[in-house]
Amino acid sequence: METSCSKTRNPFTGAEANAVGVKVDGVSKTYAGTEVLSNISFDVLPGEIFVLMGPSGSGKSVLLRQIAGLELPTVGTVRVDGQDPSLEETRDRVRLALVFQAGALFNSLSVYDNLALYPREHRSGTEASIRERVMHALRILSVEDAVSKFPSELSGGMKKRVSIARALVMEPQLLLYDEPTSELDPVMSATISEIIATLKNEYSVTSIVVTHDRSLALTIANRVGILMDGKLITLGTPKELAATKDPALVDFLYPKIDIQNPRFKKLENQKTS
C-alpha cells in the first residue's frame, strides 16, 4: 500500500493525483452594473472536500466559473495551486474538471466520443487504453449501456452521470461539481457521494461541490461555506453548522413548511388579485 499522500493514484484511472489547493481572495463579480458576488475569500486545502451551499440565485454557479477560470472576477483573485486558472499554462499543468449542472455534453458526439475527446486531444494513451478508461468510468456511474447513444437520447439523470464519468476520464486533480445530485434518485445520489469521498479519502483529489443537498453536504464535506445574496455568510465544519443557532442559517438548513406563514397568505393574495 502507498503510504505517502503526495503521490497517490487515481482509483478510477490509475493516474498520479497530486493534490492542489485553491485560494479565493476578495472576489467580487459584477454583470452590467449588478454585483452578484461580493468580496468572497476562502481557501480550499489540498485534498479537501469543500461544499458550497446556498439558495437559488445566491451566486454558487458564478463562483464556480471564477474558480474554473472560465470567467475573470471583477475584483479579487483566484489561485489554483498558486496559479491563475484562466491561463493556458495553468490548465496545461493542473488537471481541472468542471461538472456542469446541465452536463454540457457535445450533442453531435456519442457518449463514447464525448468521453474520449479529452484524452485523444491530449494524446494520452492508445485508443485501446482510452477505450478501457472510458468504459471503466461509465461502469462506475452505471451508464455503460449509454456508450453508443447521443446526449439527446439520455434522461437528465443519465446526462449528469455521463458528465461525471467524463470528468473522471480527465484524471482530475481538482474537481468542481455544480449540483451533482440534482435530478438523481437517492441511490444514485449516494453513489455520487461515495465517488466524491473515495477520490478525496484515498487519492487526495481536491473537490469543490455546489449543492442544495443538505445530506450530501453534511456527510461528505470537510468544510461547508454558505452563500446568500452573493456573500459568504458562514464557513465551518458540518459539526459546527449543525450546532448553529443563527436563525437565518437554521431556516436555510432545516426549512419548515408552515402554511399559516404570512408568506403563503401573500402568495394566495397574489393568485386572486
Ligand SMILES: Nc1ncnc2c1ncn2[C@@H]1O[C@H](COP(=O)(O)OP(=O)(O)O)[C@@H](O)[C@H]1O
Ligand atoms: N452571465 C451572467 N450575466 C448576468 N447575470 C448573471 C450571469 N450569470 C449569473 N447571473 C446572475 O447572477 C446571480 C447568481 O446566479 P447563479 O450563480 O447562477 O446562482 P446559483 O446560486 O443558483 O447557482 C443570479 O441573479 C443570476 O441571474
Ligand SMILES: [Mg+2]
Ligand atoms: Mg447554479
